[in-house]
Amino acid sequence: MKKQMRDLFSKGAFRVNGSLWIEGDGTRFFGPGPVELLLLIEETGSINQAAKKMGMSYKKAWEIVSRLNEIVGSPMVITATGGEKGGGSTISEEARQLIEYYQSLRERFRKFMEQESQKLQ
Template sequence: MNYKIKSRIWIELDGEEFLGEGKVKLLKAIDNTGSLSKAAKTMKISYKKAWHLLDAVNNSAKKPVTVKSIGGKGGGGTKLTVYGKSLIVNFEEMNEKCWKFLDVQLENIKSL
């Protein structure tokens, strides 16, 4: 019996998704590359999709998650704020706790 239990968590604010796994992954890629377009490339998604994801985050967040610079040396870029970084940490921590919790729950169900 190789049952596995999986989960996805996300955070809603006023009924709309504010943060989920895809957005957290994007924020991490932005943190690593310093640019939205580079983050999209490393994630192998279109710039458009990445831009929409980030746009949704910034539109629903009450504090800025990223700061951008357009033009200039290197063309500009996007960086995470301290708040943005804390979101990543808190989300991933909660996600891992959820997984472990569910693994324990599954152990308790031998009747499957």
């Protein structure tokens, strides 16, 4: 980094920060919130229970799931109605793969921000 740039950052603790989303058709659709929702659906077996744990309405959770399914083009959440246990939901193998990819991408992004932040010291 040039000396002038270093001088700009000499009077404080600066760091590079950012958020990471995957976009489809120009729309942010996969990031921290949808990942958490999918993981909670897997954990609880219920879109409604996952939504409650996140402090969001069932309607909002269902909108996120619908948008994921629409943009990705295959079901991210598989729902079952009725039955002995009253139905439930689980995530698809494609959802698991997308979560794994996102988590790996997020780790690489974290390392990039860390490296760039060190340049500001």
